[in-house]
Amino acid sequence: MYGLIGKMRATRGQRDAVMDILRASTGALPGCLSYVIARDPADADAIWVTEVWTDAASHKASLQLPEVQAAIAEARQMIAGMEFRIETHPVGGFGLSPAKTD
Amino acid sequence: MYGLIGKMRATRGQRDAVMDILRASTGALPGCLSYVIARDPADADAIWVTEVWTDAASHKASLQLPEVQAAIAEARQMIAGMEFRIETHPVGGFGLSPAKTD
Numbered sequence: 001m002y003g004l005i006g007k008m009r010a011t012r013g014q015r016d017a018v019m020d021i022l023r024a025s026t027g028a029l030p031g032c033l034s035y036v037i038a039r040d041p042a043d044a045d046a047i048w049v050t051e052v053w054t055d056a057a058s059h060k061a062s063l064q065l066p067e068v069q070a071a072i073a074e075a076r077q078m079i080a081g082m083e084f085r086i087e088t089h090p091v092g093g094f095g096l097s098p099a100k101t102d
Numbered sequence: 103m104y105g106l107i108g109k110m111r112a113t114r115g116q117r118d119a120v121m122d123i124l125r126a127s128t129g130a131l132p133g134c135l136s137y138v139i140a141r142d143p144a145d146a147d148a149i150w151v152t153e154v155w156t157d158a159a160s161h162k163a164s165l166q167l168p169e170v171q172a173a174i175a176e177a178r179q180m181i182a183g184m185e186f187r188i189e190t191h192p193v194g195g196f197g198l199s200p201a202k203t204d
Contacts, residue, residue, distance in 0.1 A: 023193065027196065034136060038103075038192040040191075041190070052197070089140055090141075091125065
């Protein structure tokens with residue numbers, strides 16, 4: 001599996017708007033096993049996104065989907081930048097598709 | 103919802119053993135919506151754990167469960183320390199229990 005942990009900074013006061021766009025665009029994308037959008041309670045403009053995909057290719061392919069492209073275009077002007085981004089190799093746990101935890 | 107993102111360091115060479123213990127102890131714990139265990143591909147002894155719970159109380163209560171206490175006792179000697187730990191407030195996404203994403 002392929003994972004991403006990222007911290008995104010919204011422009012001042014736009015965090016909820018960005019999160020709404022992210023939530024609306026994250027349905028059952030091909031290869032997506034988990035996609036969690038969270039507020040940082042200690043940082044008013046910060047959003048944490050944690051993702052699990054079957055592999056890196058499925059994540060990369062998702063970025064070309066029309067609904068994801070539209071979300072990126074809509075949110076871009078309200079995103080000040082990425083402050084943290086790390087790739088991981090998830091091995092399992094709870095809350096992922098049982099068929100794809102290895 | 104209540105979330106945690108943490109980076110744990112295993113003692114040298116013990117990462118897989120720690121991850122096996124974590125995986126074995128993370129079934130459907132009360133209030134747990136997601137618990138993902140991942141290798142850090144760029145750091146040989148590092149483990150990333152990302153968690154989503156219905157609330158902070160359910161996470162705290164889980165630490166007292168016999169199976170979790172046993173896992174902590176077993177893994178402790180193979181854990182060098184925590185290097186990163188942040189609390190989040192997840193608002194939704196994909197891969198969480200649909201009834202509990204708000």
